[in-house]
Amino acid sequence: MKIPFIAVSKSEFILYLREPSAFFFTLIFPLLLMLLFASMIGNDPFPEEEFGYVDFSVAAYMGMVMVTSFVMALATSMAAYREKGILKRFRAAPVTPFSILAGQLVAIFAVTVAGVILLLIAGFVFYDLKFFGNFFEFVFVFLLSSASIAALGFIPASLAPTARSGEVIANIMYFPMLFLSGAALPQSMLPDLLKNISLAFPLTHAIRLMQGVWLGGHFWDYPVHVMVLAGFILAGLFVSVKYFKWE
Amino acid sequence: MDDYVVTVQNLVKHYKDVKAVDGISFSVNRGEIFGIVGPNGAGKTTTIECIAGMRRADSGSVDVLGLDPVKDSLALKRRIGLQQQESEIPDRLRLWEAMELFSSFYDTVLQWEALLKQLNLWEKKDSFYSELSGGQKKRLFVAMALIGDPEIVFLDEFTSGLDPQSRISIWKLVKELRDQGRTIVLSTHYMDEAEKLCDRVAIVDHGKLTALDSPSNLISIHGGHTRIQFNVGDVFDGESLSSLKGVEFIQNSDNVCSLEVSSSSAIVEIVKQLDAMGQGLDSFKIEAPTLEDVFLNITGREVRD
Numbered sequence: 001m002k003i004p005f006i007a008v009s010k011s012e013f014i015l016y017l018r019e020p021s022a023f024f025f026t027l028i029f030p031l032l033l034m035l036l037f038a039s040m041i042g043n044d045p046f047p048e049e050e051f052g053y054v055d056f057s058v059a060a061y062m063g064m065v066m067v068t069s070f071v072m073a074l075a076t077s078m079a080a081y082r083e084k085g086i087l088k089r090f091r092a093a094p095v096t097p098f099s100i101l102a103g104q105l106v107a108i109f110a111v112t113v114a115g116v117i118l119l120l121i122a123g124f125v126f127y128d129l130k131f132f133g134n135f136f137e138f139v140f141v142f143l144l145s146s147a148s149i150a151a152l153g154f155i156p157a158s159l160a161p162t163a164r165s166g167e168v169i170a171n172i173m174y175f176p177m178l179f180l181s182g183a184a185l186p187q188s189m190l191p192d193l194l195k196n197i198s199l200a201f202p203l204t205h206a207i208r209l210m211q212g213v214w215l216g217g218h219f220w221d222y223p224v225h226v227m228v229l230a231g232f233i234l235a236g237l238f239v240s241v242k243y244f245k246w247e
Numbered sequence: 248m249d250d251y252v253v254t255v256q257n258l259v260k261h262y263k264d265v266k267a268v269d270g271i272s273f274s275v276n277r278g279e280i281f282g283i284v285g286p287n288g289a290g291k292t293t294t295i296e297c298i299a300g301m302r303r304a305d306s307g308s309v310d311v312l313g314l315d316p317v318k319d320s321l322a323l324k325r326r327i328g329l330q331q332q333e334s335e336i337p338d339r340l341r342l343w344e345a346m347e348l349f350s351s352f353y354d355t356v357l358q359w360e361a362l363l364k365q366l367n368l369w370e371k372k373d374s375f376y377s378e379l380s381g382g383q384k385k386r387l388f389v390a391m392a393l394i395g396d397p398e399i400v401f402l403d404e405f406t407s408g409l410d411p412q413s414r415i416s417i418w419k420l421v422k423e424l425r426d427q428g429r430t431i432v433l434s435t436h437y438m439d440e441a442e443k444l445c446d447r448v449a450i451v452d453h454g455k456l457t458a459l460d461s462p463s464n465l466i467s468i469h470g471g472h473t474r475i476q477f478n479v480g481d482v483f484d485g486e487s488l489s490s491l492k493g494v495e496f497i498q499n500s501d502n503v504c505s506l507e508v509s510s511s512s513a514i515v516e517i518v519k520q521l522d523a524m525g526q527g528l529d530s531f532k533i534e535a536p537t538l539e540d541v542f543l544n545i546t547g548r549e550v551r552d
């Protein structure tokens with residue numbers, strides 16, 4: 001085992017699984033929420049459509065997993081690492097910042113994928129979930145969305161000086177996105193004003209893009225979503241490269 | 248030829264308006280135990296952090312193993328080990344996992360199993376970091392500083408908060424490390440520790456180097472006189488002893504007579520004289536000066552104030 005970032009990601013993944021609240025909110029809570037709504041609505045095709053509720057909303061729950069892990073978990077854990085001097089201990093070792101950050105990201109991405117797999121299994125097993133798109137295209141938009149949400153999470157993760165401030169900033173970003181972007185609630189339940197506000201969040205674009213491709217669309221049908229997501233990746237990279245603080 | 252592993256010249260480091268290090272220069276010889284001593288806030292940690300590539304100095308130059316700690320930081324960190332005064336690892340990491348993780352950062356490593364055994368942490372290898380006591384955490388960080396088989400080991404306040412037994416076992420370990428050919432740079436605010444352990448000691452106060460020498464030289468130059476104390480009866484004329492060569496009478500109170508002597512032959516004279524006076528040598532004490540006295544004489548203050 002000689003590749004530092006793999007070693008870091010392995011230990012971060014184990015640590016993640018040992019953190020009960022992070023474990024619950026990324027892996028279990030979106031699953032429960034999906035099953036709860038599905039149990040009320042079912043997955044019969046909507047009138048004049050081929051897809052039902054679960055087919056339509058599974059991508060939104062994936063967005064929820066993403067934002068919980070990449071914004072909540074990443075910002076809180078990095079801020080705590082910074083405040084407690086864990087980043088400082090890493091920096092005393094011959095390991096590049098890249099390895100530490102990439103290790104974190106890979107671990108969190110693995111958690112995200114685990115959460116998504118749980119959603120898919122539950123969907124296929126209990127609700128006859130159907131996929132209408134192209135597999136590789138979906139993988140592409142899923143990666144693009146993950147990178148964009150990760151970049152957003154990296155902004156507070158790079159800057160927050162204390163665990164407390166990391167948590168506060170993460171909450172301020174997390175809850176509006178969760179409720180307005182169509183992750184926890186379908187956007188059709190929102191008034192137009194809130195829908196328009198939600199366009200400021202990358203999660204809204206991520207969910208709409210993933211939903212579109214899941215239901216058989218192509219990513220080039222959604223140039224605005226793709227560009228906004230790419231823009232957030234650049235912004236997040238810029239902020240974290242320029243302002244990342246070790247202590 | 249001198250074989251320096253660390254050379255610091257005119258090191259200056261500010262934090263906002265605090266001048267933490269104010270023009271320090273010194274060199275560390277290969278294979279010695281070099282101590283940086285001084286009270287809290289003297290600038291020890293900042294000095295070590297500038298040497299170990301953790302901070303960029305404002306001015307001055309630092310050379311460690313021929314490397315620039317800022318520019319060649321990664322190459323340097325492969326060859327040194329640093330135990331920081333304040334740092335942590337994640338609470339829910341088990342000790343063996345932490346040792347494995349940090350081992351993966353180095354090309355050559357010491358067996359972490361042996362390190363944990365040596366530092367008395369073997370029974371704790373499956374515990375979470377959060378389950379360790381303060382002293383065990385300190386020892387873990389010493390072990391982690393050694394994982395990469397370092398040429399220079401930096402130990403910053405490595406025994407503060409440790410119980411006496413652990414202190415003694417870490418002292419032994421530090422000497423073993425030196426005997427293996429490693430260089431040790433340590434900081435401490437315990438003067439007795441520096442005196443027992445270090446080959447050379449740099450005394451730092453208010454960010455400045457005030458003295459640098461072996462403990463015995465520092466004591467003989469700056470330590471002042473040896474003190475003698477013994478119990479006496481009610482009517483003892485201590486003054487009369489000042490007539491002896493090299494003896495200075497201090498006081499006679501509560502049936503204790505205190506003197507200072509400037510040579511060991513004076514002690515012999517005192518004993519002879521007391522014997523001639525028919526005075527017993529009840530609890531006769533010789534107190535040689537220590538590094539503590541050196542610090543007091545150089546700075547005019549106690550170390551811990």
Ligand SMILES: Nc1ncnc2c1ncn2[C@@H]1O[C@H](COP(=O)(O)OP(=O)(O)O)[C@@H](O)[C@H]1O
Binds near residue numbers: 285289290293
């Ligand atoms: N990160 C920091 N930010 C601001 N001031 C600091 C920081 N670290 C140390 N100082 C100040 O710099 C001075 C020297 O500190 P330090 O190097 O830690 O001394 P020592 O290790 O001898 O106790 C102290 O006055 C301390 O308060």
Ligand SMILES: [Mg+2]
Binds near residue numbers: 291292293332403
């Ligand atoms: Mg210190």
